[in-house]
Amino acid sequence: MLRRVRRAAALFAAALLALIASPAPADAHEERPITFPDGTGSVPVYRTDGPYLTVCKEDDAGFAQRVAGFPAELKSRNETLYRECLTSGFRDIQAAVDAVQTPGMRILVLPGLYEELPSRPDPAGDCAGLQAPRAALGHQILSLDQQKQCPHNQNLVAVIGKKDLQIEGTGATPGDVVLDAAYTKLNGLRGDMSNGLYLRNFTAQRTTFNAVYILATDGFVIDDLIGRWNDEYGFLTFGSDHGLYTGCEAYGNGDSGVYPGSASNINDGRGHDVPRYAIEIRGCKSHHNLLGYSGTAGDSVWVHDNEFYENSAGISTDSAFPFHPGLPQNHLRLENNVIRANNSDYNPYVRDGTCARPYAERGYERGVVCPATSVPVGTGVLTAGGNVNLFQGNYVYDHDMTAFMLFWVPAFVRGEDALGKLADTSHDNWYRDNHLGVSPTGEALPNRIDFWWDGEGGGNCWQPAESGADPITLPGCDAFFGTQRVLNDPTKLFKLLHCAEYDQRARNVPASCDWYGASGTGRIEFHLAAWKGAATVGLALLAWLALGMRQRRPERAFGRPVRQTAVLGLATIAIGAVTGVLAAYLNQPWLSPLGLIIAGAGWIAYGRCWRVTGRGGLGALAWTLGVLCLLDAVDRGLWMLPLIPVPPAWLQLLASAVLGVAVLIALGRRMWRRKPPPADPAPVREKIPAGV
Numbered sequence: 001m002l003r004r005v006r007r008a009a010a011l012f013a014a015a016l017l018a019l020i021a022s023p024a025p026a027d028a029h030e031e032r033p034i035t036f037p038d039g040t041g042s043v044p045v046y047r048t049d050g051p052y053l054t055v056c057k058e059d060d061a062g063f064a065q066r067v068a069g070f071p072a073e074l075k076s077r078n079e080t081l082y083r084e085c086l087t088s089g090f091r092d093i094q095a096a097v098d099a100v101q102t103p104g105m106r107i108l109v110l111p112g113l114y115e116e117l118p119s120r121p122d123p124a125g126d127c128a129g130l131q132a133p134r135a136a137l138g139h140q141i142l143s144l145d146q147q148k149q150c151p152h153n154q155n156l157v158a159v160i161g162k163k164d165l166q167i168e169g170t171g172a173t174p175g176d177v178v179l180d181a182a183y184t185k186l187n188g189l190r191g192d193m194s195n196g197l198y199l200r201n202f203t204a205q206r207t208t209f210n211a212v213y214i215l216a217t218d219g220f221v222i223d224d225l226i227g228r229w230n231d232e233y234g235f236l237t238f239g240s241d242h243g244l245y246t247g248c249e250a251y252g253n254g255d256s257g258v259y260p261g262s263a264s265n266i267n268d269g270r271g272h273d274v275p276r277y278a279i280e281i282r283g284c285k286s287h288h289n290l291l292g293y294s295g296t297a298g299d300s301v302w303v304h305d306n307e308f309y310e311n312s313a314g315i316s317t318d319s320a321f322p323f324h325p326g327l328p329q330n331h332l333r334l335e336n337n338v339i340r341a342n343n344s345d346y347n348p349y350v351r352d353g354t355c356a357r358p359y360a361e362r363g364y365e366r367g368v369v370c371p372a373t374s375v376p377v378g379t380g381v382l383t384a385g386g387n388v389n390l391f392q393g394n395y396v397y398d399h400d401m402t403a404f405m406l407f408w409v410p411a412f413v414r415g416e417d418a419l420g421k422l423a424d425t426s427h428d429n430w431y432r433d434n435h436l437g438v439s440p441t442g443e444a445l446p447n448r449i450d451f452w453w454d455g456e457g458g459g460n461c462w463q464p465a466e467s468g469a470d471p472i473t474l475p476g477c478d479a480f481f482g483t484q485r486v487l488n489d490p491t492k493l494f495k496l497l498h499c500a501e502y503d504q505r506a507r508n509v510p511a512s513c514d515w516y517g518a519s520g521t522g523r524i525e526f527h528l529a530a531w532k533g534a535a536t537v538g539l540a541l542l543a544w545l546a547l548g549m550r551q552r553r554p555e556r557a558f559g560r561p562v563r564q565t566a567v568l569g570l571a572t573i574a575i576g577a578v579t580g581v582l583a584a585y586l587n588q589p590w591l592s593p594l595g596l597i598i599a600g601a602g603w604i605a606y607g608r609c610w611r612v613t614g615r616g617g618l619g620a621l622a623w624t625l626g627v628l629c630l631l632d633a634v635d636r637g638l639w640m641l642p643l644i645p646v647p648p649a650w651l652q653l654l655a656s657a658v659l660g661v662a663v664l665i666a667l668g669r670r671m672w673r674r675k676p677p678p679a680d681p682a683p684v685r686e687k688i689p690a691g692v
């Protein structure tokens with residue numbers, strides 16, 4: 001029986017979403033079709049010996065100045081390498097990459113600025129006429145053969161098919177070796193099907209997409225790199241396995257600092273018993289980006305002992321974009337990180353036209369960030385449709401919206417139309433033993449609230465909140481019963497659809513979404529509550545008229561004259577509706593259950609009035625609506641009701657609609673009965689012929 005109810009709810013959800021959903025979003029990252037590596041590789045190990053090539057700029061005075069402040073041993077090593085490089089080395093990184101013929105080679109890049117001028121010219125000849133599909137952002141999605149044929153159509157440095165290659169800067173810090181695309185290429189350095197790639201100790205910057213991009217690679221390391229001032233991502237890895245990010249730093253990026261998207265889906269179908277992870281991220285800092293971390297289909301990723309701070313949002317893992325291998329997202333393990341003060345709002349740069357300028361004129365180097373996608377500003381950790389994720393031991397504090405956010409992404413958004421997959425996200429996510437609203441030093445820096453959930457999904461569990469949650473009560477990790485729902489809260493559904501209308505290129509920043517600064521009467525929650533409140537009061541007034549309460553009646557309800565009970569019910573419903581609007585205005589979830597309790601009592605009073613006046617059908621409908629209001633209040637404020645596939649709020653809306661139709665019919669019949677009978681027709685006089 002329960003299975004039938006859930007299937008009916010799923011059908012209802014599909015019909016509803018088909019009516020109200022906007023078109024599926026464009027890809028966050030569009031790439032040629034790939035398959036995951038077979039998993040036989042391993043994480044490469046840093047090598048200090050073996051064959052190598054050198055890269056340097058032929059600039060004696062400049063080089064001497066660049067190494068002058070190095071420790072003596074490091075300075076001496078670089079001076080030796082420089083003399084060697086002048087006679088047998090290369091002037092550009094790409095030239096050294098092209099010279100690699102055997103696995104296991106190292107490329108030592110000496111301190112300097114590498115603009116890779118031979119890679120800069122626009123495509124010419126056959127490379128200018130490649131036939132390939134276009135991404136939503138306008139660039140071509142090239143095949144592997146096309147990347148090999150024309151490696152610099154999109155990449156400043158292209159490492160394609162090289163095995164066990166190590167590229168490292170020889171400076172004291174990553175800032176001593178800088179790879180600069182000057183916004184002429186999509187990618188600063190692309191590693192494509194290059195198993196065993198090890199990148200260490202340099203900076204990549206100023207691209208129209210990624211500073212460093214690693215694709216379809218089994219075994220890579222991003223070690224002590226800086227990725228900054230890119231229109232989209234600092235470090236992006238895709239369709240890869242046996243990967244490690246360590247000691248990296250990313251800032252000034254329009255999407256995220258680090259992005260392990262479509263990581264090898266090695267734990268698909270498993271629970272929380274995970275034998276290994278495909279990608280590990282540790283010891284990194286990601287700040288002053290739109291997102292510190294993101295990962296569409298970021299599957300089997302272990303993120304630990306990092307810092308994510310002063311982004312618009314700290315971390316996002318999702319199933320919100322189509323055509324990413326490994327969807328829906330699963331098995332992120334986020335633990336022992338510091339996630340703080342992710343409240344940076346970069347949307348004014350979209351509104352004022354800064355982000356419509358050419359890339360080089362936007363001011364990324366001065367702190368401008370152009371948000372590439374919709375993000376709830378002020379959020380620590382966002383899960384937009386993910387499963388079997390574990391969040392534990394993190395310090396999450398000082399967020400203006402919420403520490404953790406979880407919401408549903410229907411399968412059709414990612415291009416799945418099978419009904420059985422409609423509600424296949426937001427399941428089995430565990431929030432345990434996190435330090436909420438407090439820094440590692442013990443300073444109290446509370447979040448506005450600790451948890452926000454739209455209510456869809458099953459098997460999710462939360463630790464107790466320190467600063468409150470929305471909904472107020474969430475299933476605990478020690479709860480005997482949880483929830484299993486195929487629909488989310490209706491207000492939250494409409495909010496999510498509205499907020500997702502963000503479009504940087506169209507300069508569309510949804511004005512009623514608090515993700516982008518809306519507050520008070522400007523929030524869509526207030527608009528929806530006001531419309532609902534007005535409709536509720538209007539329905540109550542029509543019901544009062546349908547009861548015929550303008551005349552005194554002899555019946556009694558709850559020990560009072562039925563007219564008094566009806567007036568009291570009308571007033572109570574109106575007070576409940578106003579309380580609901582006030583809850584949305586003040587953004588105080590605890591007021592909403594109170595309003596529902598008050599309104600529910602009013603509808604129960606109405607139901608009694610109808611029953612004692614002989615209208616049992618209308619009375620039953622009013623009682624049903626009142627009981628559903630009370631159940632919704634319990635669900636929101638006391639205990640999320642288990643074993644029901646649809647939130648009581650949806651049933652309440654359905655009951656309101658049915659009652660409204662019934663009241664209009666009853667009111668119409670009443671008005672028809674009161675209509676005066678037609679006057680008798682005037683007598684027809686028989687016409688008497690003349691002369692009679």
